[in-house]
Amino acid sequence: MKKNLLKFTIFTVAFLFSTTVAKAQDANQLLQNVNTALSASDCDRAQRAYDAWKGITGRADANIEARIKACRDGAARVPLERAMQQGDVTVLLNSNLLVDLRHPVSSKISHTEAINLCKNSSLAGMNNWRLPTRNELERIYAGGISLRYFEDEYWSSEWHSEVYCWVYNAKEKRSYWGRSRDGGFQIHPTQHAYVRCVSEINSNFTSLFNNSFAQQRANLQRVEEVRQQEERQKQEDKRRGYTRLSTGLRVQLNPSQDVNWRAAQRYCENLKTDGMSWRVPTISEVRQIQAEGDKFEFIAQRRFISTWTSADGTKRGTKLTWQFWNQQEKDTPTANNYSLPVVCVCR
Secondary structure (H helix, E strand, O other): HHHHHHHHHHHHHHHHHHHHHHHHHHHHHHHHHHHOOOOOOOHHHHHHHHHHHHHHOOOOHHHHHHHHHHHHHHHHHHHHHHHHHOOEEEEEOOOOOEEEOOOOOOEEEEEHHHHHHHEEEEEOHOOOOOOOOOHHHHHHHHHHHOOOOOOOOEEEEOOOOOOOEEEEOOOOOOEEEEEEOOOOOOOOOOOOOOOOOEEEHHHHHHHHHHHHHHHHHHHHHHHHHHHHHHHHHHHHHHHHHHEHHHHHOEEEEEOOOOOOOOHHHHHOOOOHHHHHOEEOOOHHHHHHHOEEEEEHHHHHOOOOEEEEEEEEEOOOOOEEEEOOOOOOEEEEOOOOOOOEEEOOOOO
């Protein structure tokens, strides 16, 4: 009896020892598999080998987990950097919000279609694209990024009620769920608007892109500083009674009262604003004023305003005048009994 018990004990110890040795060998092999997979940037295979190793050893290894995470982050980095280089995505200034810069659809779509379009996007290797909130849309179109494509109404992810959704009008710079024009037309989710998808990148992931994001943020910051400087200049110009065209030409915001040709010349020459030499505009300058008419209330409101120009008319004793409301030039006699406003300009 004792002899049999001794044999059983020896057998059990031998079995346990061989099993332990086998497990140790398997664990070592799995660790080698982890290292091999990571060397090949095969993150999924490394994860499977590591999970099997944990099952055998019953413990975790923080170093291996960190390496697998770095592998996954590095793998995700490639398509994101490629998308950034191609100009398809950018990060919103002072945020971790990634913005799709492409024009995903050429026409407006329904709210449900917009949700699915973002949800199914895999742009830049990301799988968490979504519709932006109203606040995010306001920040995007307030100059936080440079956009190649620019439309009017964009869907937000927010609902005003069980029936209506909020949209953001990028041209009017405001959000609404119903419009005052067109008889109070309301934005029902089955009606159509454009789409601008966004995604988030967590702080651990963005640490890999500090240089890229820092450069973009620096560029955007400079753009914002220039925009603010231009806005301050615009407000100062407005206070002084004029604005500037894209060509740099200064133009009076408000025309003079009706005056004849000679009085129009004297009126402009006698202006002392900023100590500049003001004058009657040429016909080409007037056409440029018309082209940038959104800067002038009298043009935007289609008021019946004309201006003298320095160009000779087609008939003797006339000057070309310009009618802003119908964008036409006209011969106007320079005799004293013919009076029109004048919009003075200077460089």
